[in-house]
Amino acid sequence: MMGEFDAIRPYADAEVPAVLNRLLTDDAFLDILTHFRFPRLAGSLGWLLKPLIAYRLRLEFRGVASVAALQDKVECYVDQTIERATDGVTYSGVEHLKAGSAYLFLANHRDIVMDPAFVNYAVYHAGLPTPRIAIGDNLLQKPFVSDLMRLNKSFIVHRSLSGRREKLAAYQLLSAYINHSIRNDRESIWIAQAEGRAKDGDDRTDSAILKMFHMSRKNEAFAEVIRELNLTPVSISYEYDPCDHAKARELFTRASTGSYAKAPGEDDQSIALGITGYKGRVHVHFGEPVSAGLEDSKQLALEMDKHILSGYRLFPAHYLAYAMWAERDPALNVPSAAQLFPAEELAAAETEWQKRLNGCPAEQQPYLVLQYATPVRNQYRVKAGLPL
Incomplete structure (x- = not known):
């Protein structure tokens, strides 16, 4: 083993079986898997499902001896x-x-x-x-x-x-x-x-x-x-x-x-x-x-x-957000989403984008817009050779 890197390095092939074994007896891990697999039943029937999941995984990962x-x-x-x-x-x-x-x-x-x-x-x-x-x-x-x-x-x-x-x-x-x-x-x-x-x-x-x-x-x-x-x-x-x-x-x-x-x-x-x-x-x-x-x-x-x-890669939602961003840069030549994307693709994006805006409290919306608009500003600044 490399020794000096033991505290931070990934596991080596030789360690895989023992670590897998440890995971499959870890209660917290099996708990999460049970909730993920059976969200409705995990609470009442967790005691029954957990050993079954562990058994299934043991079968599935039997013989796995390398990363x-x-x-x-x-x-x-x-x-x-x-x-x-x-x-x-x-x-x-x-x-x-x-x-x-x-x-x-x-x-x-x-x-x-x-x-x-x-x-x-x-x-x-x-x-x-x-x-x-x-x-x-x-x-x-x-x-x-x-x-x-x-x-x-x-x-x-x-x-x-x-x-x-x-x-x-x-x-x-x-x-x-x-x-x-x-x-x-x-x-x-x-x-x-x-x-x-x-x-x-x-x-x-x-x-x-x-x-x-x-x-x-x-x-x-x-x-x-x-x-x-x-x-x-x-x-x-x-x-x-x-x-x-x-x-x-x-x-x-x-x-x-x-x-x-x-x-x-x-x-x-x-x-x-x-x-x-x-x-x-x-x-x-x-x-x-x-x-x-x-x-x-x-x-x-x-x-x-x-x-x-x-x-x-900028998607339609990025351009839609940029168009409504209060801090967009007037010096940048950014086309509209309609100039770049086919009508069908754009319509789907407008529906999804609107849904996201509607699901966000009004006072937080500018921060939602910011996340999608910033990559547009940054990319067009790079294209124009402007300082970031």
């Missing part, structure tokens, strides 16, 4: 979830990815679980190995969640440390792990461009994350390290965000009271809604590894933004 075998088994469930909650997933730029190469995918971040899941989906269906996924320890409150994520090639980013020293050590370890994964293990990495989701739709790269990639190789030139890591911009766009009302409420509360306190279990609810809620169409775009702006982290962040924002 790849586990991902193959789980793939049909992922596909089913995607089919139920979307109107289809498309991807572009996958042809740039070469078999046998490892990439550091830096992506915009809208949904806790589904962002990396859609990237995995695209890469898996292109016949390439799926990336290892960076996930914040703030989301791993329950041991079974940690087990599940680490079985699925996730590694842990320690975010909840408060001391400066501990933070520094955690970043140093993370940097070393990412470099080791790409250079030694030839395994790709997925990481979000900033900590936390862009709840206002404003996707920006945090230069501190780019600096972190270089931390463990301080004695080498920044540009050289980044070039070697194959830093690749990824844009994920959802036609509709299942969590958009919750995000609007949070933005409104912050704006009107100055702060926002998460309710207990709020992250769990966001995760569940993000997975099962209706997303319309989803598009994932892979850019080519970045070769410009490598001189320093601030410059590189701007370069990544340009790629991520221009690769973002």
